[in-house]
Amino acid sequence: MSDVAIVGVGCVGFKSIMPELSYKELMFEAAVKAYEDAGGIDPRKDVDAFVTCAEDYWEGFSIFDEFVPDQLGAVLGHLFTVSGDGLLGLANAYMLIKTGHFDVVVVEAHSKASDILTFYDIVAFALDPIMVRPLGGNPYYIAGMEMHRYLAETGTTLEQCAEVVVKNKRNALANPYAAYGADITVDQVLDSETWFYPLKKLEVSPLSDGCIVMVLASERMAKKLTDKPVWVEGVGWATETPNLETRDWCRAIYTEIAADMAYKDAGITCPQREIDFVELSDLFAYKELQHLEALRLCRYGEAGMLLEDGVTTRDGDLPVNVSGGCLGMGYALEASGMQRLLEAVLQLRGEAEGRQIPDAEVGLAHTWRGIPTATGAVAVLSNIKE
Amino acid sequence: MFGKKRVAIVGAGLTLFRRNLKETGKELAYEASKMALDAAGMELSDIQSVVMGTAPDAFDGVHMKGEYLADGAGARNKPYVRVYVGGGTGVFTPLAGWWHVASGQFDTCLVVCEEKMSSCFPHPAYAFTTIFDNILARPLGTTLIWIFALEMHRYMHKHNIKKEQIARVAVKNKRNALDHPCAQLAANITVEDVLNSEIMCWPVQRLDISPTSDGAAALVLASEDVAKKVTDNPVWIDGVGWCIDSTIWTNRDLYYPDYVEYAARMAYKMAGIKNPPKEIDLAEPYDPFDYKELHHMEGLLLCRKGEAPKLTEEGVTARDGDLPICPSGGLLGVGNPIAAAGAMKVCEVFWQLRGEAGKRQVPGDPRTGVAQAWGDLMQYGSVIVLRR
Amino acid sequence: MSEKIKSYPGFRIKTADLREGKVPFEAWRPRVRYAWSAGIAMSRFLEELKNGRIIATYCNKCGRIMVPPRVFCEQCFKPVDGWKYVKDTGTINTYSVSFIAGDASRIKEPIIVAVIDIDGASPGMGILHKIGEINWKEVKFGMKVKAVWKPPEERVGSITDIKYFKPIREETL
Ligand SMILES: [Zn+2]
Numbered sequence: 001m002s003d004v005a006i007v008g009v010g011c012v013g014f015k016s017i018m019p020e021l022s023y024k025e026l027m028f029e030a031a032v033k034a035y036e037d038a039g040g041i042d043p044r045k046d047v048d049a050f051v052t053c054a055e056d057y058w059e060g061f062s063i064f065d066e067f068v069p070d071q072l073g074a075v076l077g078h079l080f081t082v083s084g085d086g087l088l089g090l091a092n093a094y095m096l097i098k099t100g101h102f103d104v105v106v107v108e109a110h111s112k113a114s115d116i117l118t119f120y121d122i123v124a125f126a127l128d129p130i131m132v133r134p135l136g137g138n139p140y141y142i143a144g145m146e147m148h149r150y151l152a153e154t155g156t157t158l159e160q161c162a163e164v165v166v167k168n169k170r171n172a173l174a175n176p177y178a179a180y181g182a183d184i185t186v187d188q189v190l191d192s193e194t195w196f197y198p199l200k201k202l203e204v205s206p207l208s209d210g211c212i213v214m215v216l217a218s219e220r221m222a223k224k225l226t227d228k229p230v231w232v233e234g235v236g237w238a239t240e241t242p243n244l245e246t247r248d249w250c251r252a253i254y255t256e257i258a259a260d261m262a263y264k265d266a267g268i269t270c271p272q273r274e275i276d277f278v279e280l281s282d283l284f285a286y287k288e289l290q291h292l293e294a295l296r297l298c299r300y301g302e303a304g305m306l307l308e309d310g311v312t313t314r315d316g317d318l319p320v321n322v323s324g325g326c327l328g329m330g331y332a333l334e335a336s337g338m339q340r341l342l343e344a345v346l347q348l349r350g351e352a353e354g355r356q357i358p359d360a361e362v363g364l365a366h367t368w369r370g371i372p373t374a375t376g377a378v379a380v381l382s383n384i385k386e
Numbered sequence: 387m388f389g390k391k392r393v394a395i396v397g398a399g400l401t402l403f404r405r406n407l408k409e410t411g412k413e414l415a416y417e418a419s420k421m422a423l424d425a426a427g428m429e430l431s432d433i434q435s436v437v438m439g440t441a442p443d444a445f446d447g448v449h450m451k452g453e454y455l456a457d458g459a460g461a462r463n464k465p466y467v468r469v470y471v472g473g474g475t476g477v478f479t480p481l482a483g484w485w486h487v488a489s490g491q492f493d494t495c496l497v498v499c500e501e502k503m504s505s506c507f508p509h510p511a512y513a514f515t516t517i518f519d520n521i522l523a524r525p526l527g528t529t530l531i532w533i534f535a536l537e538m539h540r541y542m543h544k545h546n547i548k549k550e551q552i553a554r555v556a557v558k559n560k561r562n563a564l565d566h567p568c569a570q571l572a573a574n575i576t577v578e579d580v581l582n583s584e585i586m587c588w589p590v591q592r593l594d595i596s597p598t599s600d601g602a603a604a605l606v607l608a609s610e611d612v613a614k615k616v617t618d619n620p621v622w623i624d625g626v627g628w629c630i631d632s633t634i635w636t637n638r639d640l641y642y643p644d645y646v647e648y649a650a651r652m653a654y655k656m657a658g659i660k661n662p663p664k665e666i667d668l669a670e671p672y673d674p675f676d677y678k679e680l681h682h683m684e685g686l687l688l689c690r691k692g693e694a695p696k697l698t699e700e701g702v703t704a705r706d707g708d709l710p711i712c713p714s715g716g717l718l719g720v721g722n723p724i725a726a727a728g729a730m731k732v733c734e735v736f737w738q739l740r741g742e743a744g745k746r747q748v749p750g751d752p753r754t755g756v757a758q759a760w761g762d763l764m765q766y767g768s769v770i771v772l773r774r
Numbered sequence: 775m776s777e778k779i780k781s782y783p784g785f786r787i788k789t790a791d792l793r794e795g796k797v798p799f800e801a802w803r804p805r806v807r808y809a810w811s812a813g814i815a816m817s818r819f820l821e822e823l824k825n826g827r828i829i830a831t832y833c834n835k836c837g838r839i840m841v842p843p844r845v846f847c848e849q850c851f852k853p854v855d856g857w858k859y860v861k862d863t864g865t866i867n868t869y870s871v872s873f874i875a876g877d878a879s880r881i882k883e884p885i886i887v888a889v890i891d892i893d894g895a896s897p898g899m900g901i902l903h904k905i906g907e908i909n910w911k912e913v914k915f916g917m918k919v920k921a922v923w924k925p926p927e928e929r930v931g932s933i934t935d936i937k938y939f940k941p942i943r944e945e946t947l
Contacts, residue, residue, distance in 0.1 A: 021813055021814070022811050022812060022813025022814070022815075023810075024844075025814055025815070025845055028845070028846050042851065044849075044851050055443070056442060057443055057450075060806070061516060062442035062513055062514065062516045062517045063441070063442055063472040063517045063761070065630070065761075065766070066472065066517065066763045067519070069631070069765075069848075070846075071846065073848070075849065076629060076630070076644060076648055078627075078628055078652065079630045080470075080471050080630075081470045081471060082467060082469055082470075083450070091467070092467065092482070092485070094489075095486060095489035095491050098489035098490060098491065099390060099489045100390045101390065101656065112811070115811060116808055117807035117808060117809055118807045121805040121806065122449055122804070123449070125447075125449040125802075125804045125806070126449035126453065129447060129802060130800050133802060134800060236465070238464060238466065239453070239456045239462070239463075239465075239466040240462065240463055241456065241457050241462045242453050242454050242456050243457060257463055261465065265491075369453065373450065373453045375453060375456075401782060401783045401784040402782050402784025405786075406786065406787045406789055407784050407785060407787070408785040408786070408787050408797065409783070417784070421779070421783070447802060447804070449804075507801070509876075509877040511876055511878055512877065514876075520808075521810075521812060521816050521819075521820070522901065522902065523902055523933075525932055525934045526887075526902065526903065526904065526933060526934065527876070527885075529872065529875075531872065531874070533902075535871075536887065537868070538870075567781075568782050584873075586873055587872040587874065588910070589870065590870070601784070632848055634842065636842075636889045636899075636900040636902050637840070638898070639898060640868060640889075
């Protein structure tokens with residue numbers, strides 16, 4: 001079984017709105033950058049498969065797959081859609097290469113959230129049509145309910161949640177790909193409007209536009225295409241349940257399962273010691289803490305304290321969301337996981353400039369598909385090959 | 387195939403295909419999954435991963451439909467992903483299942499395809515109005531049948547094919563479906579019936595078209611080690627292929643499906659097939675319209691361009707002919723719940739190769755079969771080669 | 775195991791029962807609205823339609839003049855090299871005649887739809903549009919057609935600024 005490496009990345013965005021480009025032109029620009037970065041490959045000849053990650057209602061098209069091949073250079077190529085986050089796309093690209101039949105696979109995910117005029121109505125359209133949807137309301141109340149239970153059960157405080165926002169928005173100031181960098185205080189977060197008690201306005205990641213394309217290659221090809229391969233050591237993904245009625249409202253079970261799978265794949269037995277930095281889904285501020293625990297990077301209920309102790313800041317022992325996370329870069333729909341992955345790749349290549357973590361060797365990228373799902377994915381990456 | 391893992395299908399399940407089924411999408415997914423597991427002699431706990439295939443969210447009327455269907459497909463607390471290539475999804479989803487196992491990542495994978503088109507009110511066709519380009523096509527009021535009629539007409543014009551020749555496909559498939567226990571539109575009709583049926587969008591008439599349907603299908607995939615433990619009768623996935631052509635279909639010559647040929651070549655190469663008509667014993671090409679069966683036979687390299695109508699007239703493609711095509715009854719006869727319809731074709735080839743197709747069994751002890759689906763804007767081909 | 779299975783799951787309900795409310799169901803009309811960025815290629819295309827012209831882009835590598843225009847050549851995977859006006863005449867590549875609406879109900883006047891290969895663009899560069907001013911039985915493959923534009927004051931920058939294409943009669947040639 002060949003090892004799998006990321007050999008090229010291209011990113012356009014992220015911005016709160018990008019009206020100048022159509023989604024096709026946005027994807028084209030990111031793809032050109034990625035192919036250039038991967039040693040100048042020609043997608044018309046050199047790519048064995050393409051994975052695009054999209055959901056119809058985010059795009060406003062039924063069968064969005066139709067509208068993808070041209071701008072990726074995939075005309076009469078072997079392209080398909082994963083209806084899911086970019087990290088799920090990565091997992092499928094990884095498996096394709098592991099079969100031994102594919103050497104170079106491209107993964108694309110994007111967000112043109114600013115094209116959507118009725119975002120919350122569309123999220124509501126994902127709710128169970130019999131049991132939940134008829135109740136109405138803004139569907140983000142689900143995050144409020146989960147946060148409330150999580151705080152009650154773990155003793156995590158409102159201040160700790162607010163601190164996540166402060167940290168991530170500050171981190172984002174050093175990331176040119178981030179849309180929402182800011183220097184704010186815990187009080188400003190706590191004083192922002194309550195949207196879904198106890199969830200505050202500033203604790204909800206605002207939407208952003210952008211596109212990320214990555215090129216993956218087998219070991220044999222990776223060595224030809226780049227001298228800075230980033231190895232995908234392990235991937236994991238899982239769905240807990242779509243049912244609000246029967247899911248765990250406190251623990252992120254989907255992340256626990258995905259993490260265990262990825263760690264097993266990567267041969268990681270003590271994640272806390274072996275992982276140098278983490279990029280995870282902080283779609284809502286409390287989610288950073290909940291996910292950190294689910295990733296087994298601290299004990300259950302301890303993430304808030306870790307944060308208070310400065311462990312997860314950029315210069316801490318376990319930097320979390322140095323990119324700025326979703327709170328800082330903006331919630332990019334199915335490209336959210338790709339944002340996390342992009343930062344991990346840049347850090348492991350030593351290309352993160354002003355926010356570079358010194359001597360980073362093993363990084364983790366994580367995502368969650370947002371309300372109302374209980375689906376997540378994890379990738380463990382490294383710049384050294386075992 | 388040295389050094390690469392072989393993947394087998396060890397069980398299949400299928401629900402009825404009907405215009406309206408009472409079951410929800412989740413319940414349909416469950417029924418098909420359960421039947422496939424039972425057929426494989428396995429429990430859900432034996433399943434390590436799940437792949438879902440289902441076409442537009444607009445049918446079921448749920449955004450992120452894959453997430454919604456997860457528990458119906460037995461995916462709770464499992465690695466689960468939905469793949470989606472329009473009408474090509476039903477054959478594509480088993481391909482995704484294939485790489486879950488062929489990669490060595492999992493020993494087993496449950497592949498589930500579901501479609502509940504009747505949820506889209508007042509007519510499922512409304513879901514198709516948003517598949518078109520928002521600037522170039524939607525403002526004209528473009529419908530699905532328009533564009534397929536354009537393709538059919540071009541194909542007829544290029545090869546000078548008569549409607550009578552194409553109608554034979556509908557007659558054959560609806561008759562084949564009389565032997566299919568799940569069939570929605572099985573019938574004994576004549577070429578004249580097709581030619582006299584309502585003109586919908588010339589040259590497409592009512593009986594040239596498959597119906598809209600609800601239904602689900604499922605397959606259990608296993609690695610060689612597991613397969614040999616659970617069955618004496620595995621069917622191997624020896625070739626997988628898929629391909630997409632340009633979005634801008636008005637810049638393509640619609641008389642021939644290049645994308646199917648490219649997908650077929652990919653799958654045949656993997657399966658070591660050099661002479662498709664000789665080496666393939668039966669095929670289930672995608673037949674949502676009667677002309678598409680012919681179009682796809684040509685794309686699958688089962689005959690020369692423009693030759694498929696002649697083979698059909700000569701009876702070569704009949705169930706007892708030299709190259710049985712759509713012995714199941716196809717979408718024209720069994721029904722067309724998009725993703726489930728494609729997967730139904732894979733189920734059919736599986737049953738045929740195991741000699742379990744009952745009244746539908748093709749003679750001659752078939753060893754190699756092909757299923758194919760077609761999707762997007764006359765743009766997508768997905769192909770699977772199965773061997774006993 | 776197909777022959778061994780005695781019954782297949784699925785409970786059929788009649789459409790009439792559904793419509794008459796004899797079967798419980800939950801109805802929902804989603805509120806989904808979008809405002810797509812047209813982007814660089816389509817913005818210019820639409821502006822030119824407003825001016826009564828069809829514009830293409832061209833690629834020097836493969837030599838194609840492309841309608842509808844795009845900013846990148848999907849065959850060569852590179853940015854295009856420039857803009858070029860093409861004619862508002864063309865040839866019918868394929869056509870069909872629609873007797874039904876989107877919901878499969880009958881419509882009174884059939885709609886003739888066609889892929890029209892545009893003159894001045896490379897061979898096979900077609901766009902989808904309607905054909906008018908002719909009985910559908912008289913339409914032929916390869917027929918020459920010309921755009922019928924809305925009056926300038928009614929144009930809004932849409933593909934429907936062209937009402938339809940009509941056959942070019944011999945006297946107009
Ligand atoms: Zn070119």
